[in-house]
Amino acid sequence: MISLSAYRQQWFGNIRGDLLAGIVVALALIPEAIAFSIIAGVDPKVGLYASFSIAVIIAFVGGRPGMISAATAATAVLMITLVKDHGLQYLLAATVLAGLLQIGAGLLKLGRFMRYVSRSVMTGFVNALAILIFMAQLPELDLGKPDVTWLTYALVAAGLAIIYLFPRITTAIPSPLVTIVLLTALVAATGWDVRTVGDMGALPDTLPVFLIPQIPLNFETLLIIFPYSMAVAIVGLLESLMTENIVDDLTDTRSDRNQECIGQGIANTATGFIGGMAGCAMIGQSMINVKSGGRGRLSTFTAGFALLIMVVGLGGLVGQIPMPALVAIMIMVSIGTFSWSSIKALRVHPRSSSIVMIATVVTVVYTHNLAIGVLVGVLLSGIFFAGKIAQLFRIRTDLSSDGRERTYVIEGQLFYGSTEAFANAFDFKEAVDRVVIDVSRAHIWDISSVQALDMAILKFRREGADVELIGMNKASETLVDKLAIHDKPGAMEKLMGH
Template sequence: MHQTWQKNWFGNIKGDFLAGLVVALALIPEAIAFSIIAGVDPKVGLYASFCICVIIAFVGGRPGQISAATGAMALLMVTLVRDHGLEYLLVATLLTGVIQFVFGALKLGSLMRFVSRSVVTGFVNALAILILLAQLPELTDVTWHVYALTAAGLAIIYGLPYITKAIPSPLIAIVLITGFVMYTGVDVRTVGDMGQLPDSLPVFLWPDVPLNLETLLIVLPYALPLAIVGLLESMMTQTIVDDLTDTKSDRNRECRGQGIANIGSGLMGGMAGCAMIGQSIINIKSGGRGRLSSIFAGVALIVMVVFLADWVSAIPMAALVAVMIMVAIGTFSWSSIKDMKQHPMSTNIVMLATVIVVVATHNLAIGVFVGVLLAAIFFAAKVGNYMHISSNISKDGNHRTYQVVGQVFFTSSEKFVESFDFHESLDKVTIDLDRAHFWDITSVAALDKVILKFRREGAEVNVEGMNKATATVVDKFGVSDKPDAIDRLMGH
């Protein structure tokens, strides 16, 4: 335990420090942009990013993961801010944190096991596309200098590692391009053009709203989606960082940590946030592995925007666009395109549906819900095909025994009924369920139907070999042993 603690905190100090600087520089314009999306002052997003970065380093379940203000969360705040103002947003942020903490305390993070790999891949690919699309405004209706600077930034980012990996190439790209623009005086859009940077540190700020049922009813419809989207994106990010670092996350601790971080953000005048796949990938690719990288990112961000505002304001957006294009390229699962030839059609449909819905709605929760729903439908249909019924008849031709093998539930119940010959003249029928499992009321209704149809034809029916779980469900929901069952089947 002590070894793990030391590794998570002090096992990679230099790498975490440099990666934290890169992340902080990339976070600044994003936090400002997300504040603008939500309709609040830029400092609300910047304060949120600082608070969440620092707090999550201590209480989160994934070292090396970056959490801050995000676009997915900002989109859900627009109506609340427009109709009720900043104070109600702060209350919603606090409630979001409480809900997330409760989710973690109830160990709901384990529900991520129901999200299939194809949904995760679709989610990641959609996010890569959204990150790329978010850069288009910075590359539209601009002078050729912007394209040249962006291309130069990409060249440095991808070329420098061949020479040295001592310092993260995105950091070098930002410094060199900023220096070039300041030296030459090229007129391009900079961070300062996005909004006024704050000139003071965040302070404790209790929302100035009445704490009553009316306020709760106003903020709850926003806090609940914020909590769910935040946890979904955080859990997805954990999956990606787990793969990149070949380590394991604590999902329930992450849920609780996100809740604590959002409560802290709300009390310091910040908006709700969550884990960021793009920034987490920047951190990992820049050498960040431990919890210090998140602290360095948060502290560097607040120091730069408050005390070095003049320098930060001079950073060309073209340099940061180059970094985000690198993130989009690195985030997209290029192997998923190649693997489409080998993967089943159902897997490809789930992945593509997730991508299309997320990109079309800009809502990660809806996309993941559609993906999980489709995956569940395809899985149920597939398992339903793994049921088989065989039979053999006695020498005198009056007794047939049916052997049922496999899973009987709503998708296979129709096939179950169709596998029996009700028109055969028999005195006795045995249905052997020793190698079968009945799951739901639909399957029990199908068994009832088979039994009652045979009885209507005058055959005696015996059901044998039910396991305990099947027997429990049949006893609870079955009707074939009721006196009026055949009358009901025939519609009398």
């Protein structure tokens, strides 16, 4: 539990840097929050309210000072089908439930399991997210639609040019914001007929108010929203905890993973009750914050609060932003999110790591579910790891000079992946009086290995040999004493019955 003085320091230890960084992040959040709303198929105000709410709340209850959380593409892409089939109210309910699931994960201290997500899975997760963000822009580039013309492509190209070339002039102003201002002014001046943010739905003109999602409170509703809520909760925590690791490394500080899970849950639950969509930590915006000098909770709070003030006060101007400007920004986000170095690394990384990364990407893109892709990646990582450990297992054997005693020396990890090699190493038909199984250089891990040990000892005894098991470490001895049956009455009968 953090002390009061440490918590106060996280708020007021870097006031000037946090305020300035928070304002820069707020400017950069506006176009992305609107774009993420459009990805999910809801009014821009849903994403804007969410970004305000999540950023402000996570500033108080999060576990990582200086990290920016708001509405994100990672959670937005998961809600597309729910909104299309059932509408906004179900999205709000799913957001509340996702938050409750995240709170539960934090209370159960599931944040520690992040250590089992390999770097290959993380890379695949990020690459798949980038691809999904790009795919979400394709409807805005479909020439088959009456309101999409070659002018749309020209404006998108102009937007990308500004985004990537303007930083060569100055980095004091975020290039996405410059893109919005210039393209909005150009379209307004020329009167070109292109889709605008105002065409996508209403923008907020008032502060958010408390509301309860208008849905039937029954089991059928739960069955509808639960899969989406579970996916959002898992993906949101994965991206938040990965971003937390990155910010930890950049700032050379440590943070509380389980508190971050709880904080993300509280923020999402509250956001669902003010008309906002689910969100999580943002890798890109967190990098902007840290590189702009933001280190404390005040920077996150400032980003959310300034965002709401700017949007409510400038809503009329925001509604005139042309959609091609947002498409250009999201393409930039997609390109920046994708780990291009991972493509080159395919030639030098171990084949198993590359397979895990590619499988994660393919699964996510095919299912449009980041949680399923991460699950597949983690399972493959576990299988490959078990295979590598099993290959390090070996057994040496020595026969005494008189030919009456055989010693088997076990080396490595004895677990379900190495039990077959363990069983095949013994010659049960050899006519010896005594067998010694030396496990002083091994570790016994699971019930499969204990059963294999039972089987070997009992088979030797069945052939008339005296068997001695030596060298067990404390942990292995505890497991064997608890699960083994070779010294229990009726063990031989059980073997014969088996």
